[in-house]
Amino acid sequence: MTALTDNITKLNGFLKRFSENGIQNRIAGQDVAGAGGVFQTHSPVDKSLICDVAHGTASDIDKAANAARDAFPAWRDMPANERRKILIKVAEGIEARAEEIALCECWDTGQTMRFMSKAALRGAENFRYFADQVISARDGQHLKSPTLMNITTRTPIGPVGVITPWNTPFMLSTWKIAPALASGCTVVHKPAEASPMTARLLVEIAEEAGLPPGVLNTVNGFGEEAGKALCEHPAIKAIAFVGESRTGSLITKQGADTLKRNHLELGGKNPVIVFEDADLDRALDAVIFMIYSINGERCTSSSRLLVQDSIREDFEAKLVARVNNIKVGHPLDPTSEIGPLVTEEHFNKVTSYFDIAKEDGATIAAGGAAIGEAGYFVKPTLFTNANNKMRIAQEEIFGPVLTSIPFTTEEEALAMANDTAYGLTGYVWTNDLTRALRFSDQLEAGMIWVNSENVRHLPTPFGGVKSSGIGRDGGDWSFEFYMEQKHIGFAMGNHKITRLGAQ
Numbered sequence: 001m002t003a004l005t006d007n008i009t010k011l012n013g014f015l016k017r018f019s020e021n022g023i024q025n026r027i028a029g030q031d032v033a034g035a036g037g038v039f040q041t042h043s044p045v046d047k048s049l050i051c052d053v054a055h056g057t058a059s060d061i062d063k064a065a066n067a068a069r070d071a072f073p074a075w076r077d078m079p080a081n082e083r084r085k086i087l088i089k090v091a092e093g094i095e096a097r098a099e100e101i102a103l104c105e106c107w108d109t110g111q112t113m114r115f116m117s118k119a120a121l122r123g124a125e126n127f128r129y130f131a132d133q134v135i136s137a138r139d140g141q142h143l144k145s146p147t148l149m150n151i152t153t154r155t156p157i158g159p160v161g162v163i164t165p166w167n168t169p170f171m172l173s174t175w176k177i178a179p180a181l182a183s184g185c186t187v188v189h190k191p192a193e194a195s196p197m198t199a200r201l202l203v204e205i206a207e208e209a210g211l212p213p214g215v216l217n218t219v220n221g222f223g224e225e226a227g228k229a230l231c232e233h234p235a236i237k238a239i240a241f242v243g244e245s246r247t248g249s250l251i252t253k254q255g256a257d258t259l260k261r262n263h264l265e266l267g268g269k270n271p272v273i274v275f276e277d278a279d280l281d282r283a284l285d286a287v288i289f290m291i292y293s294i295n296g297e298r299c300t301s302s303s304r305l306l307v308q309d310s311i312r313e314d315f316e317a318k319l320v321a322r323v324n325n326i327k328v329g330h331p332l333d334p335t336s337e338i339g340p341l342v343t344e345e346h347f348n349k350v351t352s353y354f355d356i357a358k359e360d361g362a363t364i365a366a367g368g369a370a371i372g373e374a375g376y377f378v379k380p381t382l383f384t385n386a387n388n389k390m391r392i393a394q395e396e397i398f399g400p401v402l403t404s405i406p407f408t409t410e411e412e413a414l415a416m417a418n419d420t421a422y423g424l425t426g427y428v429w430t431n432d433l434t435r436a437l438r439f440s441d442q443l444e445a446g447m448i449w450v451n452s453e454n455v456r457h458l459p460t461p462f463g464g465v466k467s468s469g470i471g472r473d474g475g476d477w478s479f480e481f482y483m484e485q486k487h488i489g490f491a492m493g494n495h496k497i498t499r500l501g502a503q
Contacts, residue, residue, distance in 0.1 A: 007113065007332040011103040015050065022052035023196050025060055025220060026203045028067035029213025034220065035059045041196055044110035044340040044347075044376045045331060053196050056221035058229035061188065064217040065235040068159035068186035071214030076156050076184040080135045087131035087182060089209035094124035094174075097205060101170055101198050106331040108197045109166060110340035110376065113332050115294050116168075123174035123202075129458045130182040130478070137183055137479050140486075147495035154483040156184030157261065158237040161230040163223075163251075164199070165243045166192035166342050167297040167398075173202055176240045177216065179478035185238075189218045190230055192243075194343050196220050223247065231255045238481065241265065242299075244396075245422075245467045263471035263481050265299065265463060267396045268424030271417040272302035273439070275410075276310045278429035279451070284315065286453040287402070288322055290427065292380050295338055296400035297346075299468075300425045300447070300454045304393055306413050309406040316365065316384055316404055323366040323402075326380045338400055340375040347376035350399035353392055357383045360390040362403070388416040396422070410435060418444045424464035425454065446472070 022038065024031035034054030041050045054060075075083070094101065101120040106113050140152030162176045169191055180187050191199035203218045219226055231239055231254035238261035241251050248264040255262060272290065274283045290302040307315050331339035341347045347370075354368045367381030380400040383392050392403045407413040417426060426445040430436050440448045446464035449455065456462070459475035471481055 004330060004333040007103060007334075010099065011107055011332065014100050014104055015107070018051040018197065023054060023200050023220060025054045025056050025064070026200070026216075026218045027060070027064045027214075028071070028217065029207060032060065032063065036221065036225065039193065039222075041108065041194070043107050044342050045107065046374045047344075050108065050197070053193070053220050056190070056219040056226045058225065060219045060221070061190075061226055061229040061233060064188045064219050065159060065161075065230070065233045067214040067217050068188050069235040071212060072156075072159055072186045075181075075186055075212060075215050078184075080137070083182070083184070084131045084134040086210045087127050087134065087178065090178075090206050090211065091124040091127035091131065093205035093209050094120065094127065094202075097201065098124070101201055103332065104197045104201065105168075105170055105195070106339070108195045109169065109342050110331055111168065111294060111297075112336045112339045113334055114337070116331075119168050119171040122171045126171070126174040126178045126458070130178040133475075133479070134182045137483065145489075147492060148489040149492055150487060150489045153486050153488070154479065155486055157482055157484050159186045159188065159235055160238045160240060160482060161233075161236045162187055162189045163227055163230065163239065163241045163243070164189070164191050166195040168294060169195040170198040170202065172242050173199060175473060176242070177202070179473075180240070180482050181211070181215065183479055183482035185482050186215045187217065188230060188236065189216065190221060190226050191218065193220065193222050227251075228254055231260065232258065234258050237261065238263070240481070245469075248469065261481070263463075263473070264469045265471075265473065266424075266467060266469040267398075267422055268299045268301070268464065268468050269304060269394065269396050269420045269422045270300060270302050270425040270427070270445070271304045271306050271420075272427035273306045273407075273413050273417060273429065274308065274311070274315065275413075275430040275432070275435070276308045277431045279431065280311065280315060282451070283429040284318055284322065286427065286429070287319070288326075290453050291402045292323070292326055292338060292400045295341060296380075297342065297398055301398075302425075302427050303397065303402060304388075304417075304420075305402055305404040306407050306416055307404060308413075309408050312404075312406045316382075319382060319402075319404070320366050323380050323382050328371055328377055328379060338380060340377045341399060342376070344376060346398070347378070350397055350401065351378060353395075353397050353399075353401060354381070357386075357390075357392050360386070360392060362386040362390060362392060365404075367400075388419055394420060410439065414439060414442055418442075421467040422464070423466035424468035425449070427453070
């Protein structure tokens with residue numbers, strides 16, 4: 001039996017429960033049918049039906065928000081060490097079911113097993129990391145003044161909404177939900193309608209680990225119904241969102257009347273700048289990894305290659321050879337490097353840029369075509385002879401598509417790198433330390449890696465500037481979002497108080 005056949009057999013065992021029972025909303029520890037009936041989720045691998053999914057609407061969100069509100073006081077007041085134990089058990093539960101999570105995620109999203117197997121374990125890592133921060137999360141500062149001993153502390157903000165995307169849904173859900181729970185908040189989670197399976201697994205694992213009913217609630221549905229209702233609900237104090245910049249703008253508007261706090265992790269058109277003095281072999285590996293892994297469906301992908309013209313011809317030649325050698329295949333085959341795109345809608349969007357590139361005058365140096373008819377597969381694609389004004393250089397394609405743009409001087413590279421509406425990440429390849437310092441200081445991005453691909457370190461801040469988002473995830477930055485600062489001043493003596501109205 002091959003590894004692919006073995007994985008398919010295991011997956012079919014996991015899928016049986018979904019095909020028989022569908023995916024229900026989970027509210028206050030109970031399965032709840034969607035007020036809107038059901039919608040269906042299909043696999044991008046072969047377009048086959050996976051299962052029915054509860055179609056949550058505003059009334060379902062209202063039930064979930066009220067459940068989160070009711071569960072909040074007890075969860076907030078639970079001793080920190082008890083909450084920590086529960087979160088550690090959640091991490092252990094994720095590890096125990098990591099293969100199930102990964103296989104279901106591959107089938108639901110089209111992501112390959114070589115990446116999703118690690119994403120499931122990263123979800124457990126997220127819970128372990130934030131569990132270890134629980135006890136110190138509310139710690140503050142001692143800020144002494146001449147007359148007062150001033151102390152600060154933090155308290156959880158209350159019930160929060162978490163809206164997650166379809167690209168690596170399980171890992172990104174844990175990235176938001178783990179710090180929210182560690183802070184003492186309760187959660188209403190609306191997963192992306194295109195990838196609902198592993199959100200159901202997460203709430204099951206959490207409840208089996210001892211998470212009280214109502215602390216984590218899951219409502220499936222669409223952004224214009226369930227998402228909008230979540231952003232507008234008065235019981236929900238904050239929204240943590242990962243997705244498109246356009247949707248982030250809508251969320252801000254929808255939460256305005258209730259003064260929602262928002263954390264928005266949005267899109268990117270991230271530059272990777274390769275100077276002639278770089279380690280070109282390592283730069284090549286990093287460029288390829290950061291755009292073609294995870295099907296190119298990642299906000300931090302290096303979708304614009306700015307390459308110094310003195311090395312461009314040779315670098316692009318090596319790039320073409322490598323891109324043409326990337327294996328596109330069944331996501332459950334461990335040798336596959338790229339799987340199908342997530343939905344027909346997204347497939348149509350990505351493939352539309354093949355004609356746009358030609359219209360703009362760029363060259364399709366590799367790929368630029370769909371593969372087969374069974375699912376939503378595309379060849380990894382490279383555009384050359386491009387400039388930074390083209391749509392392929394300015395718009396987020398969100399697929400395995402790279403646009404290569406030459407530059408001559410450092411100043412020209414910086415101007416092009418910053419000439420975009422986005423500012424999530426940047427990648428700089430040079431062995432000139434002063435250039436690296438100078439360039440990274442002026443690069444408009446929330447995160448920058450020098451001589452490295454994106455290597456995530458949980459205590460560091462994750463987020464972007466400009467149209468790439470508002471706020472930061474990671475370490476203490478997550479607690480700053482999910483918690484309120486409180487100041488208490490203690491008089492240290494009988495300091496003078498101004499007397500009004502005294503005779």
